[in-house]
Amino acid sequence: MLREAKGLSQDDFARVVGCHRSQVSQVERGIKNLSVDTIERFARALQVEAVSLMESGPASIPSAPESLPLRERVSQNIFALRSACGLTQDALSESAGLSRNYVSTLEVHKKNVSVSHLEKLAAVLGVPIRVLFEQNPPPGTRRPSRPK
Secondary structure, three states, X not given: OHHHHOOOOHHHHHHHHOOOHHHHHHHHOOOOOOEHHHHHHHHHHHOOOHHHHOOOOOOOOOOOOOOOOHHXXXXXXXXXXXXXXXXXXXXXXXXXXXXXXXXXXXXXXOOOOEHHXXXXXXXXXXXXXXXXXXXXXXXXXXXXXXXX
8 A cells, every 4th residue: 555655644644635534544445436636635645646546556656747737637638538539528428427517617627526427437438547647638639728
C-alpha cells in the first residue's frame, strides 16, 4: 500500500490530504467512490500519477509536472474521445446512463466526476479508465481551455 510505504498512518495521511481518517479508511477498503479532485489530492500527497491509484501494480512517479489539473484533463479527454467516436453528448449520456446536462457540465470542467461515472463513460467510449487520465489526448481533438 502506497500510504504505508511512505510511513504514514491513516491519521497522518488524512491530515496531509485534508480529509478525515474515516475517508482514508473507506478508500483503502474500496467502499468509497472518489471524485477526480480527491484522486488528485491523494496522488499529490503520495507523489504518484493519479492513474496509479486506479490500477494494480507498481505506482507511476510523475516524470514531469502535470500541465493541467486532473479535472480539466479528464474533461478534455472525454470531449476528445466522444468527438473521435462521433458521439453527441446525448448519445454518450444515454449509453452511460447519465444525464446530458451532467456530461455537458463535465466537459466544461464544472463537474467533479466520480470514479463510478468515469467507469461508465470509459466503457461507452471503449477505452480503459487510464486513458481518461492521460495528459495528451489524441492530436487535433483537444478542446481549448475554458477562460477563467
